[in-house]
Amino acid sequence: MEITHSIFDFTPTQKTFVTIGTFDGVHIGHQKIIKKLVDDAKSANMKSVLLTFFPHPRMVLQKEVSIQLINTIKERTKYLEQLGLDYLIIHPFSKEFSRLTALDFVRDILVNQLNTSKLIIGYDHHFGKNREGNIEQLTEYSHLYDFDVEEIPAQDINDVSVSSTKIRKALLGGKLKTANKYLGYNFPLAGKVVNGKQLGSKIGFPTANIAIIENYKLIPKTGVYVIKSKINNELFFGMMNIGNRPTVDGKDQTIEVHFFDFNQNIYDQEISVNLLYFVRDEQKFESINDLKNQLKIDKETSISFLKSYANY
Incomplete structure (x- = not known):
């Protein structure tokens, strides 16, 4: 997959098949659209193009609203790359x-710039000025x-339409199993390992x-999770706490992995x-010793879950 960071740097030499969207989460509904795009383009001996935007349009148009996205742009690129696209255009939204206008977008972007032969879009897609x-x-x-x-019509699971909004709500509500089912993969959190207070x-x-x-990265509901991570090309499992450590100080939120x-x-x-399983809500204990005893139980619960997990 070739990545371009502006529509205007993209110079196709042949007609293209295109889809457009923010694709936050790259969930199973998105994957259905992209699979259709890739397959149709190959059948027609043409190139598949996905046009997405960063910053997210709501970051630009609704600055007063704090937006939480399922994926960072790096994560979104990673998941899109796995779907067999020929070209990914990440255009800076402004x-x-x-x-x-809708007409300007179609004429100047889709036709003149992207050389579109076929446009494949998701259910209820809107574009252009004021949508x-x-x-x-x-x-x-x-x-x-x-x-x-x-x-492409709405992708349903058990009569529940899949959407990025519903996945965000599931993650914030501790319904990790539902979120992962809709995503088609295990929700990721990524960052730098920094020094803590060494209490653990x-x-x-x-x-x-x-x-x-x-x-802008969405942080799921506070609590304890079972996780996996590939470190130096080796797979490790563990448990993670998201929260304010109420037993200790109850101040800034931390993300700690054991x-x-x-x-x-x-x-x-x-x-x-990657988050695999939600163990329990965060809670305040009467003492450090009570916390230690609960962590032992959490570890037993986590290992019990992992024994039934395919890759453990």
């Missing part, structure tokens, strides 16, 4: 770009500018404290963990 463009307008413009349009080591549960740089059977120095290293 207020100026948002003022393009004025819809499937009806696209169909009308497609006849004018000689390209095809295909709309003192009570027999040393932790790696993860600092996430991207302030790896099982692990003895490596990973300070200042960038690591990514």
Whole structure:
């Protein structure tokens, strides 16, 4: 997959099959659209192009609203790359770009810049200034500018329509199993391992404290999770706590991972963990000793879960 960071740097030498969207989460509904795009492009002996945007349009147009995204742009790129696309365009979204009318977008971007032969879009897709463009307008413009349009219907699981919004709500509500099912993969958190207060080591549960740089990255509900991580090309499992450590200080939120059977120095290293199972809510204990006893129970619960996990 070739990555371009501006629509205007993309110079196709042949007609393309295109899809457009923010694709936050790259969930199973998104994957269905992209698979359709890739397969159709290959069948027509053309190139598949996915156009996405960063910053997310809401970061630009609704700055007063604190947005939480399922993926960082690095994660989104990683998951998109796994889907067999020929080209990924990550265009910088701006207020100026948002003022393009639906007609301007179709004529100047889809037709003249991307050389679109077929546009494949998801259910209820809107585009252009004030989101004025819809499937009806696209169909009308497609006849004018000689390209095809295909709309993919909503992807359902047990009659529940999959969406990035529902996945965010599931993660914030501690419904990790639902979120992972809709994503089609285990939700990731990535950041740099930084120095902590070493309390974990003192009570027999040393932790790696993860600092996430991207302030827009969604942090799931506070509590204890079972996780996995690939470190130096080796797979490790463990348990992670997201929370304010109410038993100790109850101040800033931290993300702390205790790896099982692990003895490596990973300070200042960038690591990514995938969340497999939600163990329990965060709680305040009467003493450090009570906390230590609960951590032992959490570890037993985690290992019990992992015994039924395919890769453990």
